[in-house]
Amino acid sequence: MSNLKVLPLLEPEAPEAVVPCCPPLTERPFTAEEAERTARMFKALGDPVRLRLFSAVASHAGGEACVCDISDVGVSQPTVSHHLKKLREAGLLTSERRGTWVYYRVEPSVVAALGKMLGNLG
Amino acid sequence: MSNLKVLPLLEPEAPEAVVPCCPPLTERPFTAEEAERTARMFKALGDPVRLRLFSAVASHAGGEACVCDISDVGVSQPTVSHHLKKLREAGLLTSERRGTWVYYRVEPSVVAALGKMLGNLG
DNA sequence: CTTGAGGTTCGACATATGTCTATGTTGACA
DNA sequence: TGTCAACATAGACATATGTCGAACCTCAAG
Numbered sequence: 194m195s196n197l198k199v200l201p202l203l204e205p206e207a208p209e210a211v212v213p214c215c216p217p218l219t220e221r222p223f224t225a226e227e228a229e230r231t232a233r234m235f236k237a238l239g240d241p242v243r244l245r246l247f248s249a250v251a252s253h254a255g256g257e258a259c260v261c262d263i264s265d266v267g268v269s270q271p272t273v274s275h276h277l278k279k280l281r282e283a284g285l286l287t288s289e290r291r292g293t294w295v296y297y298r299v300e301p302s303v304v305a306a307l308g309k310m311l312g313n314l315g
Numbered sequence: 316m317s318n319l320k321v322l323p324l325l326e327p328e329a330p331e332a333v334v335p336c337c338p339p340l341t342e343r344p345f346t347a348e349e350a351e352r353t354a355r356m357f358k359a360l361g362d363p364v365r366l367r368l369f370s371a372v373a374s375h376a377g378g379e380a381c382v383c384d385i386s387d388v389g390v391s392q393p394t395v396s397h398h399l400k401k402l403r404e405a406g407l408l409t410s411e412r413r414g415t416w417v418y419y420r421v422e423p424s425v426v427a428a429l430g431k432m433l434g435n436l437g
Numbered sequence: 438c439t440t441g442a443g444g445t446t447c448g449a450c451a452t453a454t455g456t457c458t459a460t461g462t463t464g465a466c467a
Numbered sequence: 468t469g470t471c472a473a474c475a476t477a478g479a480c481a482t483a484t485g486t487c488g489a490a491c492c493t494c495a496a497g
Contacts (some may be wrong), residue, residue: 218373221370223370228364232362235359236362237361239357240358240361249345253342276344304433307433308433311427
């Protein structure tokens with residue numbers, strides 16, 4: 194009974210159709226469903242530690258960073274892991290294991306959609 | 316003892332220097348202080364009901380809406396009031412009483428800053 | 438001054454969230 | 468095979484959050 198396991202890869206969360214996202218905020222009132230999907234992303238960015246982690250990944254050379262590169266945010270390592278998981282589940286980050294390290298990068302399409310949704314207000 | 320009160324106007328919250336906001340997310344990792352300030356706004360938009368209220372104000376004719384115009388979001392009226400207060404405290408909305416009604420409008424500078432912060436990622 | 442409508446505040450409550458320590462899992466290397 | 472380093476998961480706990488009904492405040496109109 195050695196390898197019954199079926200590839201317990203990272204991100205088994207299934208980002209639940211997160212991509213199309215949202216109309217501009219000024220176009221019309223959001224429906225309940227649109228608000229539910231969109232709020233999930235804002236909520237993910239609504240924690241200071243997560244925002245620092247996200248910014249650290251987004252600004253890191255090469256567009257990606259391993260956890261060890263960005264873990265210096267003042268909380269324990271399991272807490273960092275927990276927040277990165279939340280960002281993944283919100284569809285804002287993706288992760289990939291290479292050797293000992295796990296690399297995170299931002300999901301560009303989703304973030305661009307968020308920006309567009311807010312940008313038309315200025 | 317009739318009018319000892321000193322103008323109990325709306326918004327006694329003092330938006331605590333919310334305006335300058337934030338560098339682009341890709342420029343460099345956020346400091347703890349930047350993250351704290353910015354996360355407050357994202358957090359405010361991270362609830363479905365609040366996002367619907369915000370979108371309703373942002374998309375309303377004339378750039379403003381009274382509470383009665385946007386209260387149909389499936390929660391009680393006190394809850395609507397509570398969420399609008401959160402959006403005010405986050406610096407995203409301003410309010411003004413005119414006669415019987417209270418009108419809300421979006422704070423354009425803050426929202427534009429948020430959009431810019433996200434936009435450079437696409 | 439009384440009444441009623443539009444909004445806010447209060448107090449209570451259940452649930453969600455952020456954090457930790459302890460423990461697992463995975464891969465590299467001896 | 469054993470060990471170590473990098474991350475993830477599990478469980479526990481205190482606090483924050485969203486929600487409601489009830490009570491309060493403001494204004495306008497009798």
